[in-house]
Amino acid sequence: MKMTFLRSLFLLGIFAPTAWAASEAPVVDVYKSPTCGCCSKWVDHLKANGFTVRSHDTQDVAAHKVRLGVPAGYGACHTAQVNGYLVEGHVPAKEIKRMLKHKPRVRGLAVPAMPMGSPGMETTGHKDSYDVYVVNRDGSTQTYAHY
Numbered sequence: 001m002k003m004t005f006l007r008s009l010f011l012l013g014i015f016a017p018t019a020w021a022a023s024e025a026p027v028v029d030v031y032k033s034p035t036c037g038c039c040s041k042w043v044d045h046l047k048a049n050g051f052t053v054r055s056h057d058t059q060d061v062a063a064h065k066v067r068l069g070v071p072a073g074y075g076a077c078h079t080a081q082v083n084g085y086l087v088e089g090h091v092p093a094k095e096i097k098r099m100l101k102h103k104p105r106v107r108g109l110a111v112p113a114m115p116m117g118s119p120g121m122e123t124t125g126h127k128d129s130y131d132v133y134v135v136n137r138d139g140s141t142q143t144y145a146h147y
């Protein structure tokens with residue numbers, strides 16, 4: 001019984017695997033509503049790409065958007081932070097890795113809204129084309145990648 005409880009905590013990500021805690025894997029703090037399905041799927045996408053994720057359920061994701069500096073019109077369903085960078089919305093892990101590698105002097109990355117076909121928003125058919133934006137420190141943006 002006790003083992004089952006611990007195991008479920010483990011599966012919920014409350015206990016991080018020890019091997020990852022000791023590794024160099026970047027830790028991503030994700031702020032999302034407890035009922036957001038596509039947010040959880042994006043978390044799975046990050047984990048599948050080697051990130052350690054601390055998922056924080058909150059009813060006030062907007063407060064974190066303000067705190068981390070999401071520009072008006074660039075908001076999505078979840079907000080995250082990694083190594084001091086903002087990551088807003090369904091940003092592909094590949095682009096987060098590129099940013100962490102090159103360490104640009106920017107606020108972070110954003111995929112506004114929830115494009116179909118972006119990581120966590122996979123569907124069987126239709127895929128939207130979408131841009132990953134870099135958010136500069138002054139809040140201005142430019143295209144970082146196009147999908």
Ligand SMILES: [Cu+2]
Nearest residue numbers: 038039077114
């Ligand atoms: Cu979403």
